[in-house]
Each structure stands twice: as structure tokens, then as C-alpha cells.
Amino acid sequence: MIRVEGLTKDYGERRAISNLNFEAKQGEIVGFLGPNGAGKTTTMRILTGYMPPTEGTATVAGYDILSESLEVRKRVGYLPETVPLYTDMTAFEYLKFMADLRKIPNSADRAFEVLEMVGLDKRAESHIGNLSKGMKQRVGLAQALIHSPEVLILDEPTIGLDPAQVVEVRNLIREIGKQRTVMLSTHVLSEAQQVCDRVLIINKGKIVAEDTPENLQARLVGSERAALRVRGDADGLSKLIGKIKGVQNIHTAPDGSVEFQFAPGQDVRPEVAKAVINGGYELLELRPVGMSLEEIFLELTREDNTGRRKEK
Ligand SMILES: Nc1ncnc2c1ncn2[C@@H]1O[C@H](COP(=O)(O)OP(=O)(O)OP(=O)(O)O)[C@@H](O)[C@H]1O
Ligand SMILES: [Mg+2]
Numbered sequence: 296m297i298r299v300e301g302l303t304k305d306y307g308e309r310r311a312i313s314n315l316n317f318e319a320k321q322g323e324i325v326g327f328l329g330p331n332g333a334g335k336t337t338t339m340r341i342l343t344g345y346m347p348p349t350e351g352t353a354t355v356a357g358y359d360i361l362s363e364s365l366e367v368r369k370r371v372g373y374l375p376e377t378v379p380l381y382t383d384m385t386a387f388e389y390l391k392f393m394a395d396l397r398k399i400p401n402s403a404d405r406a407f408e409v410l411e412m413v414g415l416d417k418r419a420e421s422h423i424g425n426l427s428k429g430m431k432q433r434v435g436l437a438q439a440l441i442h443s444p445e446v447l448i449l450d451e452p453t454i455g456l457d458p459a460q461v462v463e464v465r466n467l468i469r470e471i472g473k474q475r476t477v478m479l480s481t482h483v484l485s486e487a488q489q490v491c492d493r494v495l496i497i498n499k500g501k502i503v504a505e506d507t508p509e510n511l512q513a514r515l516v517g518s519e520r521a522a523l524r525v526r527g528d529a530d531g532l533s534k535l536i537g538k539i540k541g542v543q544n545i546h547t548a549p550d551g552s553v554e555f556q557f558a559p560g561q562d563v564r565p566e567v568a569k570a571v572i573n574g575g576y577e578l579l580e581l582r583p584v585g586m587s588l589e590e591i592f593l594e595l596t597r598e599d600n601t602g603r604r605k606e607k
Contacts, residue, residue, distance in 0.1 A: 312337050314351070315334075327478060327479065336480070356476075371446045372442065372444035373450075374435050374447075375450055386437075397442045414463055433456070523578070524580040541561045554584060
């Protein structure tokens with residue numbers, strides 16, 4: 296359980312996070328989705344007791360992060376953005392050491408257990424300094440799990456992992472999240488949608504949207520976009536497709552392709568293709584264009600303003 300009220304952090308003059316309010320319940324995986332500098336790491340560091348907030352309060356596993364930070368640390372597993380690892384130790388030695396620090400009985404068994412959980416048991420005897428970046432990330436994750444914490448706070452848990460490991464770690468998080476409280480940060484919209492029960496979108500230190508992945512998806516398909524590429528000169532192309540009903544917001548992308556939008560359920564692409572060919576152009580490509588994270592923020596904040604946002 297995590298409860299955050301009015302959390303604010305200033306670094307000197309710069310406000311990194313501003314009046315954050317949210318909750319994460321037991322058995323819930325909450326995703327923190329946002330671009331670089333949004334304030335994800337700042338929030339997580341405050342929640343794990345590594346840094347005090349400037350204003351506001353939070354409780355983690357029922358304990359106050361300021362007045363009961365030791366109790367919080369006992370109950371929270373934290374995968375920091377950059378994991379401080381002892382590179383001279385083997386993976387096993389390091390995890391046993393962490394288990395001993397936390398006074399976990401049978402620390403050797405437990406160390407091996409968490410190595411297995413993150414798929415590193417075969418590298419238990421490797422020195423951490425000799426492990427690949429993704430493997431180091433997994434040692435960090437193992438360290439966060441060592442004391443079976445009630446609350447897990449994972450700062451970009453899948454960054455640097457290969458695709459197979461991304462799938463495994465996501466599955467592991469889902470499994471862990473059934474009984475515990477998990478908060479994870481990510482830049483990747485699809486990751487938030489696949490793993491999380493609820494997604495908080497943070498931008499410039501503020502939560503701009505909060506929803507289930509399903510609702511979020513529904514809100515994001517507010518309009519669809521496609522890009523069109525022809526051989527040679529694209530002059531007059533915008534004008535040509537601009538005459539087609541339902542084609543909106545035409546503009547030329549830096550690579551010379553012509554992008555346009557259309558309403559969902561009103562797929563204008565067949566008409567566009569026909570018009571382009573009948574117009575004497577050689578059609579090379581007509582492809583869907585995904586939304587960037589930044590555009591999603593714009594879209595979501597815009598929806599906020601028009602009151603289309605689903606309140607819960
Ligand atoms: N120690 C610090 N001193 C001063 N400013 C900081 C410090 N740490 C972070 N900031 C600033 O606070 C803001 C939020 O940073 P934060 O690291 O929390 O973002 P983030 O969402 O984790 O970004 P990323 O996706 O890049 O990890 C940024 O503007 C950053 O420059
Ligand atoms: Mg960060």
C-alpha cells in the first residue's frame with residue numbers, strides 16, 4: 296500500500312514534482328509513465344526514504360516515510376535507476392550479503408532463490424563486474440526482492456534487458472504484483488499497458504492522467520494517423536488528399552512523407568490510395584503512424600480540458 300498526499304519536491308529553484316496525489320493498493324501494479332525529467336525517479340526516491348519531500352506526505356506499507364523511514368525500508372524493495380553494485384563480489388555473494396544485512400535466515404538459500412527468480416542462477420558465481428548490463432539490472436531486481444517486501448518500487452525495471460528477458464521480468468512483476476503493491480516507472484506506453492492495473496501519466500512533475508490501461512487505450516484512439524509516400528515529387532499531394540472527406544490535419548513530415556489524420560471507424564485510407572494513384576502519383580507507402588509519448592500527453596491533457604476524461 297502506498298498513499299501519497301500533496302507530494303512536492305524542489306531542487307533549488309526547480310520544482311521537480313508538484314502536489315502529487317495517488318494511491319496504490321495491495322495486489323495492485325501501478326505504472327508511472329512519463330518522459331525524461333518528468334519526476335518519476337524523484338518520486339520513487341522520496342517514497343523509499345532516500346530523500347525528503349519539500350512538501351506533502353506519504354505512507355508506504357502503512358508507515359510514514361519521514362518519521363518511520365526505518366520501518367518503510369524494511370518493507371519496501373527498491374530497484375533504483377542506477378543500482379549500486381559491488382562489482383568485486385559474485386552475484387551470489389552480493390545477494391547473500393544483502394540478505395545478511397537484512398538479517399534474513401538461511402541467507403544463502405534465499406540468495407539463490409532470488410537469483411533463480413530473475414533467471415540468473417547459472418551466473419551465480421560470476422563477478423558482478425563481468426556481467427552484462429542487462430544481467431546487472433537483474434541482480435538489482437533480485438536485490439529488491441531479497442526480503443520479500445510488501446511494497447516494490449521499481450525504477451525502469453526492464454531498461455537494458457533483451458526482449459526475452461523483458462517478457463520474463465514483466466511476467467515476474469505481474470506474479471509478484473498479485474499479492475504485493477508494485478509501483479514501476481517506464482517510458483514505454485505498451486509496457487505500462489501490459490503490466491499495470493493502473494497507469495499514472497506524469498509530465499513536468501504533474502500527474503496529467505490516471506486510468507486503467509483499457510480506458511487509456513480507448514482515449515488514445517481518439518484519432519488515427521497515417522503517412523503517405525510517393526516516388527518523386529509530392530507537390531500537390533496535400534491538396535489532392537485534402538479534398539477527400541474525413542482527411543484532416545495534413546502536413547509534410549521531415550522525411551518528405553505526407554501525414555494526415557482521420558477519425559477512428561472512418562478509415563479513409565482506401566480513398567486516399569485511390570486518389571493518389573488516379574492523380575498519377577506512384578504510391579510507395581501508406582502506413583499507420585503511432586503516437587509519440589509527447590503527443591499522448593498532449594492528447595490526454597487536451598481530453599482533460601474538454602471534460603472527456605473518465606472520472607472514477
Ligand atoms: N539531484 C538533483 N538535483 C537537481 N535537479 C534534479 C536532481 N535530480 C533530478 N533533478 C531534476 O528534477 C526533474 C525530475 O527528474 P527525475 O530524475 O525525477 O525525472 P525522471 O522522470 O526520473 O526522468 P528519466 O525518465 O530521465 O529517468 C528534472 O528536471 C531533473 O533535472
Ligand atoms: Mg528517472
